[in-house]
Amino acid sequence: MKRIITATVQDRSGVLNRITGMLHKRQFNIDSISVGTSETEGLSKMTFVVEIGDHQKLEQLTKQLNKQIDVIKVSDITDKAIVARELALIKVGGSGHLHAEIQGIIAPFRASVIDVSRDSLTIQVTGKPDKVEALVSLLRPYGIKELTKTGVTAFLRGQQPKQVTEINSFTI
Amino acid sequence: MKVEAKHEIERTKELRTGSDLLIETLVDAEVDTLFGYPGGAVLPIYDALYRSKAPFEHVLSRHEQGSIHAAEGYARVTGKPGVVLATSGPGATNLITGITDAMMDSLPLIIFTGQVADSVIGTDAFQEADVMGITTPITKNNYQVKDIADLPRIVNEAFHVASTGRPGPVVVDIPKNVSAGISLEKYSKDFHLPGYQPTKSPNPLQIVKLADALSRSKRPLLLAGAGVITAKASAELKEFAERYQLPVANTLLGLGSFPGTHSLSLGMAGMHGTYAANMGIYECDLLINIGARFDDRLTGNLEHFAPNAKVAHIDIDPAEIGKNISTDIPVVADAKEALKALLARSTSMPDHKMWKELLQNNKTNFPFWYERSNELVSPQWLLEQIYSVSKGEAIVTTDVGQHQMWTAQYYPFDRPNRWVTSGGLGTMGFGFPAAIGAQIGAPDDLVVAVVGDGGFQMTLQELSVIKERNLPVKIVIVNNQALGMVRQWQESFYEERYSESLLPKNPDFVKLAESYGIHGLKVDREDEVVETFTDVFSYDGPVVVDCRVVKLACVYPFIAPGKGIHEMIGVTK
Numbered sequence: 078m079k080r081i082i083t084a085t086v087q088d089r090s091g092v093l094n095r096i097t098g099m100l101h102k103r104q105f106n107i108d109s110i111s112v113g114t115s116e117t118e119g120l121s122k123m124t125f126v127v128e129i130g131d132h133q134k135l136e137q138l139t140k141q142l143n144k145q146i147d148v149i150k151v152s153d154i155t156d157k158a159i160v161a162r163e164l165a166l167i168k169v170g171g172s173g174h175l176h177a178e179i180q181g182i183i184a185p186f187r188a189s190v191i192d193v194s195r196d197s198l199t200i201q202v203t204g205k206p207d208k209v210e211a212l213v214s215l216l217r218p219y220g221i222k223e224l225t226k227t228g229v230t231a232f233l234r235g236q237q238p239k240q241v242t243e244i245n246s247f248t249i
Numbered sequence: 250m251k252v253e254a255k256h257e258i259e260r261t262k263e264l265r266t267g268s269d270l271l272i273e274t275l276v277d278a279e280v281d282t283l284f285g286y287p288g289g290a291v292l293p294i295y296d297a298l299y300r301s302k303a304p305f306e307h308v309l310s311r312h313e314q315g316s317i318h319a320a321e322g323y324a325r326v327t328g329k330p331g332v333v334l335a336t337s338g339p340g341a342t343n344l345i346t347g348i349t350d351a352m353m354d355s356l357p358l359i360i361f362t363g364q365v366a367d368s369v370i371g372t373d374a375f376q377e378a379d380v381m382g383i384t385t386p387i388t389k390n391n392y393q394v395k396d397i398a399d400l401p402r403i404v405n406e407a408f409h410v411a412s413t414g415r416p417g418p419v420v421v422d423i424p425k426n427v428s429a430g431i432s433l434e435k436y437s438k439d440f441h442l443p444g445y446q447p448t449k450s451p452n453p454l455q456i457v458k459l460a461d462a463l464s465r466s467k468r469p470l471l472l473a474g475a476g477v478i479t480a481k482a483s484a485e486l487k488e489f490a491e492r493y494q495l496p497v498a499n500t501l502l503g504l505g506s507f508p509g510t511h512s513l514s515l516g517m518a519g520m521h522g523t524y525a526a527n528m529g530i531y532e533c534d535l536l537i538n539i540g541a542r543f544d545d546r547l548t549g550n551l552e553h554f555a556p557n558a559k560v561a562h563i564d565i566d567p568a569e570i571g572k573n574i575s576t577d578i579p580v581v582a583d584a585k586e587a588l589k590a591l592l593a594r595s596t597s598m599p600d601h602k603m604w605k606e607l608l609q610n611n612k613t614n615f616p617f618w619y620e621r622s623n624e625l626v627s628p629q630w631l632l633e634q635i636y637s638v639s640k641g642e643a644i645v646t647t648d649v650g651q652h653q654m655w656t657a658q659y660y661p662f663d664r665p666n667r668w669v670t671s672g673g674l675g676t677m678g679f680g681f682p683a684a685i686g687a688q689i690g691a692p693d694d695l696v697v698a699v700v701g702d703g704g705f706q707m708t709l710q711e712l713s714v715i716k717e718r719n720l721p722v723k724i725v726i727v728n729n730q731a732l733g734m735v736r737q738w739q740e741s742f743y744e745e746r747y748s749e750s751l752l753p754k755n756p757d758f759v760k761l762a763e764s765y766g767i768h769g770l771k772v773d774r775e776d777e778v779v780e781t782f783t784d785v786f787s788y789d790g791p792v793v794v795d796c797r798v799v800k801l802a803c804v805y806p807f808i809a810p811g812k813g814i815h816e817m818i819g820v821t822k
Contacts, residue, residue, distance in 0.1 A: 090393070091385065091391070091393070094381075098386050099386070133575065136571055145444075146389070146445045149443055149444040
């Protein structure tokens with residue numbers, strides 16, 4: 078199962094290294110990590126997307142994260158109401174006559190063309206991972222020359238439903 | 250002009266360096282011993298030590314590994330953090346084994362490593378090693394001091410982190426420009442650790458659940474680990490076990506947390522543990538683990554570990570609970586606090602006399618056994634004699650291997666902090682330097698280093714240290730001219746192909762000791778043993794005793810790899 082886990086950490090050098098090292102040592106399979114500063118000076122937020130076998134492993138992951146001295150808070154937000162976004166940059170090949178066609182494909186995704194050259198164009202798309210993935214698969218026939226993603230960043234919505242349902246909002 | 254120059258010189262005299270500030274923080278942390286080895290990148294710190302009148306001693310090892318194992322021995326015996334100082338690059342990398350060892354066995358250590366100057370970090374400078382990168386996975390936390398202003402805070406944090414919660418090693422890497430730099434800082438005790446708040450007190454509901462499980466248990470068993478010793482909870486453990494008449498099994502590192510000679514003690518559990526302890530775990534219906542981490546050498550095949558038991562696990566480290574064994578009643582707490590909370594309740598238990606008797610019978614009917622040779626020294630018998638001559642009062646340190654298991658089996662520990670061994674990492678070469686630290690930490694106690702002929706040769710250069718300081722450490726070499734445990738496994742699982750495990754060309758350990766100016770003795774007949782050790786233990790100074798033992802003796806009983814805790818082999822002759 079895929080889980081989204083967030084961690085608030087002290088903004089000190091080596092913290093990311095310590096955390097990724099721990100995950101590696103304990104054989105956790107990381108899909109993505111995104112890190113950046115937070116609303117509070119001196120604190121950073123990390124978002125992990127992890128592929129994890131069972132609840133026992135998941136519990137171990139959050140406990141091991143929590144155990145790190147510079148980690149202040151760890152939450153598994155997968156089953157909560159959350160906003161989750163990632164950014165992808167996609168460079169597709171093709172000469173000028175395809176541009177209009179590609180524009181037509183990306184428009185419903187609210188993606189935009191941010192760079193054009195004689196034989197390529199670069200598209201930027203932001204959204205939930207499955208939306209990004211859907212666009213990538215639609216663009217694949219045009220020949221993807223380069224693709225890069227930021228990894229998911231996420232946090233809880235301002236309001237949580239009274240009863241947390243078992244629906245995995247990651248896929249909604 | 251002249252006046253100004255003079256003024257400059259006077260000011261220089263008063264200046265303090267980062268190193269002076271470091272020493273000040275060590276004094277404030279009540280450090281009494283610094284285990285170290287000098288080198289280029291820590292010269293400013295050594296210079297400050299020379300200039301200052303710091304009220305602590307520096308113990309010069311002959312290899313950094315000697316320093317750090319000594320600090321571990323010191324920490325185990327005193328309960329205080331062991332403090333180590335080494336230079337950058339090779340000095341720091343020589344500490345890696347000890348840091349990992351301390352991490353695995355939860356020993357509090359503060360390790361100061363020198364680092365090349367800030368300006369050349371990352372350029373592969375002379376004696377540069379990425380200490381932060383190397384030590385990240387093997388420390389509880391690590392720091393590189395970038396600014397003198399951060400030095401006191403970081404050192405304070407290091408002491409706090411290393412010695413609270415689940416103890417562990419903390420590395421502080423100090424670039425030379427920081428230790429040599431001019432400090433304008435006032436000393437301060439401040440530190441800032443918003444993310445670190447170990448849970449000491451147990452959740453009352455979990456204690457109720459545990460008491461409730463106890464009130465329904467017909468076959469209860471306590472498993473006591475080193476966490477009991479760290480939490481200084483031995484008295485509470487004894488009271489708890491006695492009040493409810495609970496049989497107690499110990500882990501290797503937990504030996505001494507409960508008196509080994511107590512009628513409720515089943516002895517050590519695990520790979521080379523007692524039949525009684527292991528069958529107790531196999532057949533119990535409630536297993537209360539206090540401060541042990543369910544190491545695989547204890548559990549054997551997880552499928553057969555306490556298969557019908559409700560498992561309660563008391564541990565200060567939440568990440569240990571449910572890591573290897575699924576837990577029904579998790580209690581995140583300091584062992585002492587948890588036991589106090591349990592003792593504060595009165596719980597009535599169903600009669601479990603039959604269960605106690607069953608385990609007692611196992612204990613009586615299936616004790617440890619060995620073939621006595623009567624002429625050549627049987628190693629197990631040797632350990633029994635060492636126990637009896639020392640009246641069970643010694644602090645005993647060991648390396649890893651056969652001699653370690655024989656000591657665990659034949660030297661019952663009745664008190665905590667008398668047993669210093671490398672459990673989790675299984676480090677050869679640990680025992681002798683650890684004995685140095687133990688003797689420094691407990692100067693009035695008899696400290697016996699039981700080592701193998703293999704392991705001793707890994708760190709025997711520290712003989713210089715005991716000579717120099719006249720530390721009365723007694724070194725007992727259980728000499729079977731082999732890497733005994735390797736040889737035993739080759740015998741059992743590799744059809745006696747003794748690949749590189751025999752040491753027929755060992756040095757003459759007596760002459761070796763003498764070359765260091767240390768009293769050396771050889772024992773190769775049983776009838777010499779008691780008299781020799783009576784003399785050795787009353788001798789005021791270090792002694793090396795080379796005990797030639799039966800070469801092919803094996804450690805029994807044992808659980809073969811992949812087997813369950815109930816599948817011990819060699820239980821009886």
